[in-house]
Amino acid sequence: MSVPFFENYGWIPEVVSVNPDFADCVKDPLLLKSIPKDIPVHIVKALPKNLTSKFGLGSIALRSLYYYRKKVNQLLKDKHFDLIYFSTTQFPILILGAYWRKKYGVPYVIDMQDPWHSEYYQAKPKNERPPKYWFSYRLNKFLEPIAMNSVSGLISVSQSYLDTLVLRYPHLISIPKKVITFGFFKADxxxxKENSDLFNITHHQEQGTYNFTYIGRGGIDMVDSLKxxxxxxxxxxxxxxxxxxxIRFNFIGTSYASKGKGIQSIMPIADExxxxxYVHEQTDRIAFYxxxxxxxxSDHLLIIGSNDAQYTASKIFPYILANKPLLALFNPKSSAGQIIKNCNAGTVFSLESEQNTLIKQIYEYLFSAVTGQLKKLETDWLIFEAYSAENLTKSQVKLFNQIIAK
Structure with missing residues (x-):
């Protein structure tokens, strides 16, 4: 979403990305249409998953690490670059920043879209931890310092992510840092609309029902909201x-696992x-568009938030732009909940409210939604404009300029 606007503010981007044929993620051919055709996109390979999974390594980051190193080495040898910008949650790739800075003297910025090394699940019983947690926890704990010890600047979707990193690595207090969320991109x-033929499949809906739709991951940290x-x-x-x-509740794309291998995290709560x-859960993720x-x-939109104060939901901007009635449950410290409130784009319930009062309020909301008594909030589009991809790209560039001016 930033790539189309970088040049407006004096930065010419080149993108390095892994070949999607090597990835488990859902393919979405429309994504490339949102990137200007004159921007170079360098594609790298990865080791085939059917080979590495025999050794328990399925991560696309680990499988592509060598190829990223090789390709970017070539680019940095052939021409001058002022900055390397990592914007990915495939965290092992980030250690290459330290290598390139030492070898070529190019500063690098990391965009923390999620926590990398996290202690969140350490106090949880084993059955509540993600798959391969033992390995990923130790790998993250080892790799994160490598990337953070040489990083030139940090961007994050959440202030709490930055605070945690500064606490863990005190030297980061002196580098440029900025909270910049994902923006909205009206072109999406x-x-x-321009490719409506790709979306002409009618979604099945029982006659006379009201569908509440949530698209995004599930997980143990969302149990409080669900209950x-x-x-x-x-x-x-x-x-x-x-x-x-x-009323029907639809939860779509709740697992990061490859197609057909996801474990349901919503239905067990509904069963309990x-x-x-009244609940449908599809673990398989769907393409962005x-x-x-x-x-x-959908009739009505639903965002289930985490009980983790650091959690922020990147999905909120498409939800707001869809301009449908929106019900959200968040930890009160979550930036996502604050954004929805600031824009008057939906009804946000705080997970720290008194439980019986909160249950009564949600009950009344659902009742009003079905009976037609729910007053549709009028989104403040003027405030919302501050979160446009172009405006947030301007903030990114300001931080980039700070770094190269040093």
């Missing part, structure tokens, strides 16, 4: 069955509370 919605939502819904089934029977017939299409075709 234009691309969907509140489902408990409020069950209260509705008990007290107003004729109304609440019309006894409302599973297909996800926007699903938001546009």
């Amino acid at each position: 919605f234009d691309l969907i 509140l939502l489902f408990t409020a819904f069950k209260k509705g089934l008990t007290e107003n069955a004729d109304i609440f029977n019309k 509370i006894g409302i599973s017939r 297909k996800s926007i299409d699903r938001l546009l075709k």
